[in-house]
Amino acid sequence: MEKGTSFLFSGITFDKKKFAADFSRFKEKKESDDLVESGKSEAEEGARPVKKRKRKATVADPVEGFNVFKTSKSSAQGIQQNDQEKSELSQAKKELNRQIERDALLRKKHKIHISGNNVPSPLENFSELSSRYGCESYLLHNLAELGFKEPTPIQRQAIPVLLSGRECFACAPTGSGKTLAFVCPMLMKLKHASKDGIRAVILCPTRELAAQTARESKKLAKGKKFYIKLLTKELLRSGDISKLPCDILISTPLRLRSAIRKKKLDLSRVEYLVLDESDKLFELGLVKQIDAVVKACSNPSIIRSLFSATLPDFVEELARTIMHDAVRVIIGRKNSASELIKQKLVFAGSEEGKLLALRQSFAESLNPPILLFVQSKERAKELYTELAFDDIRVDVIHADLSQSQRENAVDDFRAGKTWVLIATDVIARGMDFKGINCVINYDFPDSPAAYIHRIGRSGRAGRTGEAITIYTEDDVPFLRNIANVMAASGCEVPSWIMALPKLKWKKHRPQRDSISTKPKDQKE
């Protein structure tokens, strides 16, 4: 949390300095205002005097909010001067309220929960992109071509929010189309390629996810000459990349920060910054890197957005301090698993028991592709050597492998060459493998969030999936947390598990015996 605070304060310091002039001007203006916010927030508002701040104000009185929060152009009209204007205003109020009702209905239907000032209406369909926002035909064509027929709930709400130039934090289930929800408005807002430098940045926690996001973005931009670049080692080596045309840059945080430090690129013109898997990016160790990137994106009118399937409160709190008048979009229940996944718990007494159970279940029925998660790189290697002798096409991926080995592992799994992919949490988030039939948690996940992301590799884009979580005696204290997630997404959980005492956090993860069929002489 201390690291988080540093992020928070550095962001604020930056804002205050940068917008000192605006800040003092704005401060005078709202001397008599009813604001009860801290100085930090004032600094932010100073940066954007046209935008309103208090969320609750709109919730309580949307119509008043509408007028007050309008942009500077219309703020003069907001002042009631004569009767005619008053009646026009009441007409507008009525129409606005009707619209608000329609929006509420659509949101209810798709389990879209929002908070924030003056949130734009959700999309009824993709063609509204052109009627409401003048979307170009290439994009609509690509959407159709790629098989996107109906917008998913997160797309319905997050796309209009971002198109309205609003910042956004979004929480929607795994496999529900978050990437499209931020790439689509990004392409629309950027309009066309330019050589003015980097205009949009997408940060992802792993290289695999960054590569996937780059590929998806390119598919969506097909037919339009956007420069979409993945920040790779090769690209960094290729000399002066600051002059390379780049509309959208996709990177992992550390690599981007090191490029910034070496003055290899300039982020001062970045208009859009997306933090994908934001809760992961806000984790200790990564948050400092994010901080550096956020600071380097010094364009005052930048639009930042956060996306994830899990959004802990502390991340929201942290995010709120750096975001301006952000809209919060939650689909379904916050921090919940996809309801398309059939989740099961399997008890295996010991490490040997696990391996035995796995072999037996593979012998009974093998329904690839299967993704198998273990706790550590070491255990991934062990299990791989153990299974490599079996008659199964098995592969392994973890961060100790070379980049090309990692790429091959992903590609082979995508191509169906690998039946069972053994993995650490390196591919637990965001990775979109088409039609994974089964996710096996060979080792118990670290946290409910890790669980949600791991099993979320299956059950994507409306397909169903299966998730099996193996547990041992050592895992029992943490079983309740996972069982809660299961129960919340409609899976059956034995009552004895639900009766287990609640556990707030783990102090120690279980020390596991090494994976082996051989009699364990190394034990004790």
Next chain:
DNA sequence: AAAAAAG
């Protein structure tokens, strides 16, 4: 407490 993230 591990994994990931630079070279």
